[in-house]
Amino acid sequence: MHQRITDYLHTDMQSWRHQIHRWPELGFEETRTANRVAELLQSWDIETHRNIGGTGVVGVLKRGTAQRMIGLRADMDALAINERNTFDHRSQVPGKMHACGHDGHTAMLLGAAQHLSAHGRFDGTAVFIFQPAEEHGQGAKAMLADGLFERWPVSDVYAIHNFPSLPQGSFVVRSGPVMASEDNFEIVIQGVGHHAAMPHRGVDPIVVASQVVLGLQTIVSRALDPSHGGVVSVTEFVTDGTVNVVPSTVTLRGDTRSFTPEVQIRIESGMKRVAEGICAAHGAGCEFRYRSVFDPTINSPAETEIAAKAARAVVGADQVTDVFQPPMTSEDFAFLLQARPGCYVLLGNDGDGPGGCGLHNPEYDFNDAILTTGADFWVSLVESVLAT
Numbered sequence: 001m002h003q004r005i006t007d008y009l010h011t012d013m014q015s016w017r018h019q020i021h022r023w024p025e026l027g028f029e030e031t032r033t034a035n036r037v038a039e040l041l042q043s044w045d046i047e048t049h050r051n052i053g054g055t056g057v058v059g060v061l062k063r064g065t066a067q068r069m070i071g072l073r074a075d076m077d078a079l080a081i082n083e084r085n086t087f088d089h090r091s092q093v094p095g096k097m098h099a100c101g102h103d104g105h106t107a108m109l110l111g112a113a114q115h116l117s118a119h120g121r122f123d124g125t126a127v128f129i130f131q132p133a134e135e136h137g138q139g140a141k142a143m144l145a146d147g148l149f150e151r152w153p154v155s156d157v158y159a160i161h162n163f164p165s166l167p168q169g170s171f172v173v174r175s176g177p178v179m180a181s182e183d184n185f186e187i188v189i190q191g192v193g194h195h196a197a198m199p200h201r202g203v204d205p206i207v208v209a210s211q212v213v214l215g216l217q218t219i220v221s222r223a224l225d226p227s228h229g230g231v232v233s234v235t236e237f238v239t240d241g242t243v244n245v246v247p248s249t250v251t252l253r254g255d256t257r258s259f260t261p262e263v264q265i266r267i268e269s270g271m272k273r274v275a276e277g278i279c280a281a282h283g284a285g286c287e288f289r290y291r292s293v294f295d296p297t298i299n300s301p302a303e304t305e306i307a308a309k310a311a312r313a314v315v316g317a318d319q320v321t322d323v324f325q326p327p328m329t330s331e332d333f334a335f336l337l338q339a340r341p342g343c344y345v346l347l348g349n350d351g352d353g354p355g356g357c358g359l360h361n362p363e364y365d366f367n368d369a370i371l372t373t374g375a376d377f378w379v380s381l382v383e384s385v386l387a388t
Contacts, residue, residue: 005314006375009111013371016040017107018089021366024078024096024103027133028142030055033076033106037130040110044117046128049151053143057130059113060152063386064123070385071127071149071157071340072378073333074109075102075134084362100359101162101349104366104374106130108160111371112378120379124386127152133332137182137293140335149339156303157342158381159333160374162366164356166348167319169373171311174322175304177259178344179297180229182330183268183290186253187212187275190285193241193248202246206239208282209250212275213237219270230267231257231328257328259296294330300341307343310381315373329359347374 006013016036023032034055041048047060055076083090083097091097113128120126129148133139166172189209194202213234220230234254241247256267272288279286304322311320324346333344349367350356357364 004372004376005379006111006115007372009114009375010372013107013111013375014368016110017103017366017368017371020103020106021089021098022092024091024093024098026080026096027077027136027138028054030076030132034130034132037076037106037110041113041128044114046113046117052148053132053139053146055132056139056143056146058148058152059128060125061113061117061120061128062125063120064388066124066386068386069125069127069152069154070382071129071152071154071336071342072109072112072382073129073131073157073159073336074105075131075139076106077102077133077135077139079135079360081360081362085365087365097362098366099361099364100135101364101366102134104162104371105160108371108374109378111375112382115375115379116382120382121388122383122386123388126382126386127154129157137330137332140332144335144339154340156306157336157340158303158307158345160345160347160377161331162349162370163346164349164358164364166346168348168350168367169315169370170319170321170348171315171377172321172324172346173304173308173311173343174324174326175299175301177296177298178326178346179331179334180257180259180326180328181264181292181296182294183256183264183292184253185256185271185291186251186289188287189250189252189279190287191248191250194246196244196246199246203282203284204246205250205284206241206247208279208284209237209252211278212252215274215278216271219267219274223270224263224266228263229259229328230263232267232271257330259326261296264292294332295334295338297331297334297344298337299343300337303341303343306385307345307381310384311345311377313380313384314376345377347377
């Protein structure tokens, strides 16, 4: 049965979320949001630090004498999407909206911070991490580079993300991979341009590139263990030709997804081998570039059980599961999990109701009904990990 610890703060959390939703800010531009977060933390007598990793905010709340310190993270950035919703709290900034629920994540952590400051029963330190620039995989790295865990040496770190396809208020808490990596690639194929009527006088990079696109699909289907997930997607095919000119260059771009560093390495080496081999067979040049943007988000076993216990205390065991097929989407909380053990928790946003609209959709909105659930989870986690 839901304890509803922070239910008395629901109206406030909803107000904070709607305010943040009305004024969305992209990565490293979250000045207005960060200022509001910092002002609220300070008003509750929480030690507050601004401009961590750019626009990040860190709140530090210590009780008792224990040295243990845990981190709780919420993301603050919005997306470059035009909102189609018509409700009163819709975005007031053309071309920007909170289409991933970071406004809700921020409001839930603020609610937990206020409650813990006023009524928290724990011995140790809770570190509230309000992170910028999650969407493009830069915010966690920036905060880490700015000494996040040197200045606040947490033993473990946790995050919540809403998930529209899950029932309202339910939790997925799963050990191991829970989100995929994202790597970006660019393959520049250099042929010899020529008149379309004289194909024998050149090297056609479109034919070569087409074979490369097809060849790349064999990496997942034939070079990976079928039980190991992987995706290779070519999303751009760009040439410098015209209607009667075979181009001299084709550029292929796209991304790959996987759940383990080992598969990441295997995909990269396989792509390079396939692209360079096909190009060499046709006498074309090949430039292969590969860049990791997000690493896999991998939950550690002990901290996953800690998070599951806290979730069960809030909503009951029947609303907490580890049965879940991880999606191929990515999350830069992965970089915090590389620095510290922890757990990335999914909270149901309502698979059938208004909160069921998919993330990154212009008609998406965070479900206010789960604000209390998320804040209660944070309170339960802190008070169980830092038990008096």
